[in-house]
Amino acid sequence: MNEQLNGFQQTEEFQNLNEYQKAAVLDESPACVVNANVGSGKTTVLIGKIMYLYLDRKIPLEKMAVLTFTNKAADEIVERLRKIKPDITSEQVQGFGTFHSVALRMLKSSLPVEKAGWTKEFTVMDPDEETDLALELIAEHGLKVKYKNRLKKRLEQEYQNWLSGKEESRYRDDLFRLYPLLAEEKKKQNKMSFADLLRVSTDLLRTEIRKEQSCEENNNGRIHPAWILVDEVQDSDVLQLEFLEALRGESAKIFAVGDPNQVIYSWRGTGDNMFFLIKHRFGAKELTLPVNYRSNASILTAANRFLQFGNRIQGTRNEERRIVVRNYYDPFQEAEYLAERIQTLHRNGKSYGEIAVFYRLQSQSEILEKVFARHGIPYELSVKKTLKDIPVLNWLIKVLRVSVNPSDTQMAAAVLKDPVYGGKNLSCRMERFTEDIGKRPAVTAGELFAYFELRDALHPSSAGYAEDERLVMDFLEKMCTSCNKEAQSSGGNFTGAVREFVNSSALYGMKTDAGEKTPGNMSAHEVAGADTDGGERTAATGRVKLMTLHASKGLEFDTVFIIGVNQGLIPLRCKNFEQEEEERRLFFVGITRAENDLELSWYTNPGERGVIGEPGRYLRMIPEQLLDYGNTGKQESVRSGAGTDGAGRKSDLRQLRRQVQDQIRLKREAAQKPEIVRVRHRKYGEGILVSEDEMMMEAKFEGYGRKQFLKAFGEIEILHS
């Protein structure tokens, strides 16, 4: 009996926790925030809490909402729970997920979404889609809206002002007249933006609470969970806070973990530190997790210099390995030295996967990639590939979205306007989809391919057809497997399952691995790397990770290099105090990713505008005795090429530098004109421009194929959209 009552407390997982972690797990205050220092076992506590509530307090998992900021974090929590208790079903963890996905699930199942103006069949909009819709409405209603190129930002930033009844936008234009039109149009087309998911569910939850209060019948709990657990609470924004408050209702308990010292995304939300805002809003008790298990003593002593909210980080390790600081002539030389350092580390037994390089700007990865590729170092760039990056699948998703939501006229127009894909029957097929095949319980990929006449729509004569077909079939097969299973288990039809599939893929960025690397979209380096290193072994020994400081959050590595610690880059040129504080937290996040070795470097000649050839001021904030200036002395900065390595090596480097600069320039030029140019011909009708030089133009026309024209004849009219 006692064993049953204290199931989790008797496990090894619980016994291994330190006293602070145990206190957090066992706390049952109505609201509690845990100020969790970097590397202090935040997720372990969250998992422990869930297990404690479930096993010892007998709270069903279904009565818990576990809210995270990213999908990755949500997956990790469920994965770690299943490691402890493998029989947890996906039904039990319905309330586990990102704020947005939990809101979506509630809108689809338990909240009266009709009262807000949508139907249960609504779909989720892509983030860019709302801006496109806004532009259409601006044109349609002849509104005067300034800064259209920044419309997305403006729509977000000024929404609150409009809501609170302000008369006019700060730019004195028609933006505030746009909001109601946009809201109305989204209801008409039965779709919600990401922000709508939170706003609408928050509104409906609030209405429910009011009803519960006035009716006095206590059905609190039908919708509201018994416990709400929040991960990385410092990253939430105002919308998420309000959702949290509405979800809590009258009696749910709140347990939130977070680290106010790791706020690095406030530039896209509000300025306030959500950790303290939430503490005050809920009158929460504050606990701390002070002990760091990750980094060596030098790194933690340095990290303590960058803490902004009290609390010292307590370490667990004593070894005196120092932080290395290096100075290089420029980014090329730095990359070259880094490549050599990494190869040496690798030869001495460190696997590539234990090493990471962090930088402030995405653009800094380019030189590293080139140099690492030349040295044959396997690396992995942390940029997520989504379906949107594969044109044919991006188009296919739109086709599916219209098929499961025919009132989405914006998407229907986008599909039919697509300059590359599409056929004549597509429009009516999308419209009649549910009627024709969507009501069946199961549909095959082949049937869908035939139904939408995709062979035709993907243009069998085009060069990319084989690859497009493979991608499409692959995707459809995965989708059908998932949707047929879903339709069967829920007793619903295929249309409903596809709707759910495209909705969650909008929120999930398509983890169905249709966007994974394939030989077709692998870079030459990756293919080459797989050849020389032997695919499997590369996967086992790993790849060096290249990422921005932002992307490094939540990760840890044995060895970390942070490059470009120059004044104006780290920290980036800031215009106000809050921004500079955030840069400091960003640097803090970066250095605390390292377990054993940390190397910081700056260049004498950064070659970036706004960046000064001086060490960033954060280097001076680290106590001198923790630093090791390595063999590039502190004062004597290397002024030229590769220094003592001899003339041959020097010219080699110069050549590489020129080569890489040329490649970067070419790539930038190509990136500047990525859009498809549409043309018209008297006889062939509308087509797309394939290539052009001083004299000739080549264009492709539906039904006629590729045709070449002499520019001088002026037969081709360029269509501007």
Add this chain to the structure above:
DNA sequence: GAGCTGTTCTTTTTT
């Protein structure tokens, strides 16, 4: 619509 002046923003990225 060219030419001028003044203002705002630039990076980081998840859902």
Add this chain to the structure above:
DNA sequence: AGAACAGCTC
């Protein structure tokens, strides 16, 4: 520091 834009003048 410099690009992109708004709004003004001629």
